[in-house]
Amino acid sequence: MSAAADDAQGNREDSGEDRLIARYFRPLATDPGAFDLRDDAATLMPPPGMEVVLQADALVGGVHFFPDDPADLVARKALRVNLSDLAAKGATPAGFLLTLALPAETSEAWLQDFARGLGDDAAAFGCPLLGGDTVRTSGPVVISISAFGLVPQGRMVRRAGAQAGDVIVVTGTIGDSALGLLLRTDAAAAARWKLDHVERGTLAERYLLPQPRLALAKAVLEHATAAMDVSDGLAGDLAKLCGVSGVDAEVDAAKVPFSAAAAKAIAAEPGLLQGALSGGDDYEIIATLPAAKLGALRSAGAATGVPVTEIGRIVAGRGGARFFDHGQQLAFERTSFSHF
Amino acid sequence: MSAAADDAQGNREDSGEDRLIARYFRPLATDPGAFDLRDDAATLMPPPGMEVVLQADALVGGVHFFPDDPADLVARKALRVNLSDLAAKGATPAGFLLTLALPAETSEAWLQDFARGLGDDAAAFGCPLLGGDTVRTSGPVVISISAFGLVPQGRMVRRAGAQAGDVIVVTGTIGDSALGLLLRTDAAAAARWKLDHVERGTLAERYLLPQPRLALAKAVLEHATAAMDVSDGLAGDLAKLCGVSGVDAEVDAAKVPFSAAAAKAIAAEPGLLQGALSGGDDYEIIATLPAAKLGALRSAGAATGVPVTEIGRIVAGRGGARFFDHGQQLAFERTSFSHF
Known part of the structure; x- marks a missing residue:
């Protein structure tokens, strides 16, 4: 200039x-x-x-x-x-x-x-x-x-609105971006995780370039009781949604969708599971909806090429998110990313 | 934190x-x-x-x-x-x-x-x-x-819209903020300009805290053919307005409203006139309007405590702003502030 x-x-x-x-x-x-x-x-x-x-x-x-x-x-x-x-x-x-x-x-x-x-x-x-x-x-x-x-007017899908009995869904896959960031800062990680060139590229690209799920926005508007994008980590963001909705979430970690690359990394280093669930930069949508509407949202996902996966249930509570791995509740070191 | x-x-x-x-x-x-x-x-x-x-x-x-x-x-x-x-x-x-x-x-x-x-x-x-x-x-x-x-709808006051024959007005006073900034960076200036404590304070405060002219917004909407806020210097901003409107402006520098403090500084150092007219950070409104509406805008200004001063005329042209000081056209070293 x-x-x-x-x-x-x-x-x-x-x-x-x-x-x-x-x-x-x-x-x-x-x-x-x-x-x-x-x-x-x-x-x-x-x-x-x-x-x-x-x-x-x-x-x-x-x-x-x-x-x-x-x-x-x-x-x-x-x-x-x-x-x-x-x-x-x-x-x-x-x-x-x-x-x-x-x-x-x-x-x-x-x-x-x-x-x-x-x-x-x-x-x-x-x-x-x-x-x-x-x-x-x-x-x-x-x-x-x-x-x-x-x-x-008045129809913006809020964080508040999740109801006990709702199912919890998430789009795409979780954790790729956080693992992609780890790959950038830890040169030895790819070998340790036994990732091939393509898998490395998948994770790296997810960090570099999020995929906003606009194709699903209309269906979210139509079916979701509450929704937010997962930007600071699934565990922490879901807890925020539950906090504002005044309910609890129970998530089966085994149902959380991982890419083949992320699954391989987590299999090689099981401690990465927590990082994948709380690492941030996913830019997927987490939404809650009545079980009866799950089929319609899945169909919309299929029609627009956006995978929609059920990962848990909303239950009565005071605003928390619990993740279970083979029946054992996960104790997170931290549930989300914060700059401060 | x-x-x-x-x-x-x-x-x-x-x-x-x-x-x-x-x-x-x-x-x-x-x-x-x-x-x-x-x-x-x-x-x-x-x-x-x-x-x-x-x-x-x-x-x-x-x-x-x-x-x-x-x-x-x-x-x-x-x-x-x-x-x-x-x-x-x-x-x-x-x-x-x-x-x-x-x-x-x-x-x-x-x-x-x-x-x-x-x-x-x-x-x-x-x-x-x-x-x-x-x-x-x-x-x-x-x-x-x-x-x-x-x-x-459709009524936002644009930069485009100034018509040959329109009068040009500006709110408040011009140049205080630029002079206030000079005072911050040149400790000897206040003495050179013969400013007392109050006058120094006036200029310093204008730099620190602009006064948005929202009280006049309704009257501007009603009467102005074109308007913009003066943020990068009166001379340059008026030239931009004229450029988009496809007209020229002729301004009598002697009519440009200066505060007592700014007038004193300019009297002590005539070279400051250019800086006052092109220095930026004024956050006043410059507007053009048919001469017949000047009275109404002035009345609105009087009613809301916002001084409105006529400083020149719009004439046919290709998009420039000329400033005259006692009949002599000013040749600016630069007409506005730019970061780049």
């Missing part, structure tokens, strides 16, 4: 920030409400009967991704962790705001890749850039995204 | 982040759509006929504020720079999302002051916290706020 070019008349000057926006981000602002990023704000008009679902997540270089992760994947992850929340709330994406704090040494190539990845996913998931802000920082890259979705 | 307390059963565990949110930010989430910050997302339902105005601005420690600025003022500035944009768009505040990247050394006292300042302004301006995210960073504090307002 270059310094602002100065025009002796002070006319039609474009600042470096303006050029950065024009070059990299304007092509992503495909919604008419974004006004081509030529205004201070955007507009969003929910269709009649719909309301806006709003949520924000930030990613920090060196904390949520490695400084040398490809910039296009970093951008896609930043958007996808937000889309994952929208999916779990039963919302259809409508757009997002981006604030980007960039160190001075950020290269044009990094920005170009970042914008390309972001644009690809914005298009793929129907979630256009509506606006934002780019600023300098003396620290690592900070990517903050506020994402907006639409649901019928 | 303390590490997560671990419960051997993994039940009802509250992470450090949960406690941080509960202690400092839950009291600010007064809107029912925030679900007490106990869910993954918030909801916003615009009243019939209204649409949502969305915008985001980020502040970085050491860039937008000094690391030793009081945390309550930092928080209030972070919210106010966003509210300033909503005001200029003619929008009524509806709420905001906050993502906060915090260094490990952030103290409880800083957080407490930050939350108090943020809460005070959220209440004062009717803009409750709806949700957000707190994350760790190895760099300086990054505060990203996405603010939401409401306008009648």
